Amino acid sequence: MKPALAAEHAPVASSAVHATLRAEILDGRLEGGAPLRQGEIAQRFGVSKIPVREALRQLESEGLVAFRPRRGAIVREISDTEVLELFDVRLALECRALALAVPQMIEQDLRLARDIHAEYAAETDRARWSALNLRFHHALLEPCANGTLLALLADVEERMGAAIRLRVTRVSGLERPLREHSAILDACAAGDGVAAVERLHAHIDTTRKEFVAHRRRSSTSPLEPGLPGPGGRRA
Amino acid sequence: MKPALAAEHAPVASSAVHATLRAEILDGRLEGGAPLRQGEIAQRFGVSKIPVREALRQLESEGLVAFRPRRGAIVREISDTEVLELFDVRLALECRALALAVPQMIEQDLRLARDIHAEYAAETDRARWSALNLRFHHALLEPCANGTLLALLADVEERMGAAIRLRVTRVSGLERPLREHSAILDACAAGDGVAAVERLHAHIDTTRKEFVAHRRRSSTSPLEPGLPGPGGRRA
């Protein structure tokens, strides 16, 4: 066993900072445009600025934070335009994943999806709907056995996350998604991959339309663009 | 104008390190598994370890570098399994992008694609084939007007990059891709999005099969997995 001395240094301080900030941004606790002052964060976590900067750089690559030269980092604004673009990415990835998943499904996979579906139907707390929704989708896609695809999809969902969770679930209610989920589930159970993908496609498209509708009503500005881009690549 | 003293400090040293290392990894100059010693890199760029670490963290988030606690960073191995998974991601994203792009194409877009196609057909230097291939694909997809999707696609291609460039182009030669590109181009010109996507799907699938075939012949080991995962998220 280890000497247990030398203070309780976690292996890497930057990881903790990264995880915490990530969660706070995705939860919406840190709003878009909020400045992320390094000294402040360092003090809060009881570390120096180096691990903080490392964490911020990682968040930058993930599209959650934007660096302005000599002016520090801010929580990246996700514009409505970008959310719409992400809807298309999600559409592409989920449909492909489902196409791969359907032939791989075993009874256990379907049972899990049905269980989540039932839990979803019974849930009255709106705040939990979106989490259950995500779990349902993942349960259907997981058999695709393509970890890279699923990881990318998870990233996309997280990036959309805060922007849509609070909006869409209130508009769409419970009935419409449940009905569409049920239809997708049936197609999967029948082993009809083509129909399942078709229905998933329509399902995501409807969600996107509801997002657009909500934005059209609640927002006054038509379509303001956001900050540069996520990954700082591409000159 | 600026005082011109205090040394020629570029705005951010970490960006330069990041860009250079990125290029070297993608070009294959740094092979998979190669250790990235911070002090060494710092000395080479004439900076300290802090900007180096920031650059490495970003590369980690991009899936190009893996950190092992207390043991530093290495160039991430891209396993053949992961390349196959990335083929599926690319398939999904490209097909969706093309579906969006076809209705948006104007004559100029088609002309650009045809020009690249012609240049491709005339090129005899194998080393340039893959770059021209990429340019052709991008020319077709660019009209989709979804910057997020295109950026993600570029990332995926870069991640596959070094692993397939040298292999596939040698196997597939020039004729097969040219024929398929031509077919895709015709469908786009005819405004037939469905046919174009169908042909693109087949095209990418064939490329994947050629990769598999090449691997089957040249590699002795069946399917060795690589290192953990790219983004350090997801417990």
Next chain:
DNA sequence: CCCTGCAGAAACGTATACGATTCACAAGGG
């Protein structure tokens, strides 16, 4: 009254420094 210009303060970006851990390799025992 609003715009311009300048100290002082705050914050950024990086270099240097240092404890802690891991690696390399030789010496000793089975």
Next chain:
DNA sequence: CCCTTGTGAATCGTATACGTTTCTGCAGGG
């Protein structure tokens, strides 16, 4: 001969320190 064990070197991860740039608030002029 091979495996274990211990010591020195190399490397990592982070704290501290420092020059430089940007922001803030106030004085002065149009």
